[in-house]
Amino acid sequence: MHSGTWARSAAGEGELRVCPACGTEYPPAGPQEGPVTFCPNEGYAIVRKADVAAAHGDIMLGRTVAQRYTIVARLGTGSMGAVYRAWQDRMARWVALKIMRYDRTVDAESRARFEREARSMSQLQSPHTVTVYDFGEAEDGSVYLAMELLEGESLGQRLAREKRLPIRDAVHFVRGALTSLAEAHTKGIIHRDLKPDNLFLTEVPDVGGAPSREVCKILDFGIAKLIRDERAIDALETQAGTVFGTPRYMSPEQAQGLRLDARSDIYSLGVILYQMVTGIPPFDDEEAVVVMARHIKTKPVPPRDIAPEAEIPPSLERIILRALAKDPIDRPATAEAFLLALDAAERGFPASLPTVAPALRQRLASSASHPLPTLAPSVLxxxxxxxxxxxxxxxxxxxxxxxxxxxxxxxxxxxxxxxxxxxxxxxxxxxxxxSPVVAQSANExxxxxxxxxxxxxxxxxxxxxxxxxxxxxxxxxxxxxxxxxxxxxxxxxxxxxxxxxxxxxxxxxxxxxxxx
Structure with a gap:
């Protein structure tokens, strides 16, 4: 499921609104109105006309799910369902609400996978993993998953705009993803669909009035799988001739439908790091089968040969090529090992490498005149x-x-x-x-x-x-x-x-x- 648009948008001030059920139009929201206003005729939430047009007649707009989540916009769709922007009234917060397609709900296997995703994500507490708030079943029998609504853009959107990222920023984003994977792998969860659209770049506030820090969070464990259940599930998928994942970022063993472990995610993240520092993925073609075959058999061109002007450090190139090894045995065994290798390589990076992404330089420069305040001593x-x-x-x-x-x-x-x-x-x-202290007389x-x-x-x-x-x-x-x-x-x-x-x-x- 495409998750790159899981960004919080404006509340709709200054835009015409409409009831998705009866079509009654309403003026723009006033400053005194709350986050959600309901139509007095049908009881549906009044949403922006632009959101109705973008949803292409999605019947979920304006509805309230499980008497707690009011849907106002659709953020993305996929084979398993759709993700919506919804308002949770009791908690007074916006959430990203993922709802499984109704036709998938009747399929016992698909429903079990959706519930497995909810349980696996609820176990993850890393700040580099999207937070899960709630999981349940709606009145019509559909299942939903409520998650935090992020503000920012996906790595896919960043690469589409900038093509190639600064070396240190690329390493910084991969380090955040590895931090998330380290916890997931420890708890027996592999992602199986890592790609730039599933890595979200969001800003978190810093302490002391410092500029916000940009962090990378992993989204969409839609086809994540518990390693202990891998054998039974993969047997069914192989028999059906289905391979899950995105071909451009798929590991060789995943392309062959073999049993997967944590090193499959390591390979996919190596492909993403390759693309961030060179501007292109290691293997690309219009035909998905061709791309999968190259992942299995073709050796990738070294990144320094692809982008010599990028000044990629040799130590970083060696780490990338090791992560892209065809045999899982030759890759870093764990996410922690990958992290340690990146840390060691970064210590040897030349000082000439830029440390701040171009998109952040202007913001950081404007805050240079406002240094961190000196903390006042305590009363004691x-x-x-x-x-x-x-x-x-x-x-x-x-x-x-x-x-x-x-x-x-x-x-x-x-x-x-x-x-x-x-x-x-x-x-x-x-x-x-x-003496300067006490003058003495001769008789003293x-x-x-x-x-x-x-x-x-x-x-x-x-x-x-x-x-x-x-x-x-x-x-x-x-x-x-x-x-x-x-x-x-x-x-x-x-x-x-x-x-x-x-x-x-x-x-x-x-x-x-x-x-x-």
């Missing part, structure tokens, strides 16, 4: 920053207060200070200019942080005054590393121990001893 993080700043400020004030208090106390005890400074014959180097004893009043023992280990001494300029005053063992310029002839510094007063200990 901002509170922590303010608390840290306040604590640092308080700590600085307390340290300055301790130093000033200590200087005042030392100035009020000259005897202790002279005893401490003159116990030994210590020679200090006179500074060329006063040298300062030492170790002599500060400290109540807790573990605070002493936090002050390494020896490092401060080594970092001083050569012409500055040398402060002893330890006030109890002062360092002199000339070694003393007789080693004596200076008295310990005066003990802190109870007032100072009580006031500052708990500061950490």
């Amino acid at each position: 993080r901002r509170r922590r920053r303010w608390l840290t700043a306040i604590l640092l400020f308080i700590s600085a004030v307390l340290i300055v207060g301790v130093i000033v208090l200590w200087r005042d106390r030392m100035a009020s005890k000259p005897d202790a200070a002279s005893t401490f400074a003159g116990e030994e014959d210590i020679v200090f180097e006179e500074p060329t200019e006063p 004893p040298p300062l030492s942080l170790d002599s500060l009043p400290i109540a807790e023992e573990h605070e002493k280990s936090k002050i390494d005054t020896s490092k401060r001494t080594s970092s001083k300029p050569k012409n500055s005053t040398e402060i002893p590393a330890n006030s109890r063992e002062p360092t002199a310029a000339t070694p003393p002839t007789e080693e004596t121990s200076p008295p310990p510094p005066p003990a802190p007063t109870p007032t100072s200990s009580k006031r500052y001893g708990l500061f950490d």
Whole structure:
């Protein structure tokens, strides 16, 4: 079934509408009307005249299926049925509604295949697979499958317009398809009809106001098959002389009606990748039988020979030719293996290869002036920053207060200070200019942080005054590393121990001893 037109269209504003049942014409929809309006005469939904003409008298237009899906347009048709654009009122969303043809419904085998498709697709949760919402049976006995309605275009439409895609974009789209196939194959499902019309390119919103990202989604598992049921079903199809699939993208074993596995999808995706980078499929002819025979027997021309101007990397060419191997054993065994090979090849691509498709360059360029916004810190993080700043400020004030208090106390005890400074014959180097922090007079004893009043023992280990001494300029005053063992310029002839510094007063200990 052709699925390339599964795109969301305009709501119909500014266009004449008509009731598909009675033919009554209505003016264009007004801004106050809802998504769907019903004819008061027949109860059918009022649809656009253009959609009625495009459906060629399809009797499903305007009807409500299973009392929940109101059909307003036909999107595509196929051998198994048709796909419609429908409105689901309870969920307030547009859906793609696939309905099996009534004459197919009475066929037990066809009905079983349709139900198998619904169940298989409902198991797939990859973002690169179209999402299934619902499956059921309508009032007239027909079966339906409700899926997400995508906005964008199929890969077939993109190739018809641009012929050939940039290398990196081709790899990007194939990577998305392989991601979908990896999940499907793991769950025992093979697609069997991969082609550009079944790969849909849609845009998904990105975070932070960034431009939308274009992703590839696999559509239409209409002839998908559970691998565990392959043998029994293929026997019936072979007896009837029927081969399912699209000849241009069909694997050799599929063209021969042989048993299929996941490597058949790998071959079909290799054909699509070949066409994306060269502009043409590897085998093409007006006769489907000729194309199928070439898939079976003819070796494909290397892509670099077909399109030398495309600058196809040799590593990518080798991956494509391996995927197109006639014997499934010679192809990548799984979709994951194909993905890993593409990742390894892409790391070696030259930087000159464009990274953005021509259709997206203008949109991305317009958003260059609007970079991603900087994420604001959380409330808790901002509170922590303010608390840290306040604590640092308080700590600085307390340290300055301790130093000033200590200087005042030392100035009020000259005897202790002279005893401490003159116990030994210590020679200090006179500074060329006063210290930028604390100006000292010639009669003032040298300062030492170790002599500060400290109540807790573990605070002493936090002050390494020896490092401060080594970092001083050569012409500055040398402060002893330890006030109890002062360092002199000339070694003393007789080693004596200076008295310990005066003990802190109870007032100072009580006031500052708990500061950490």
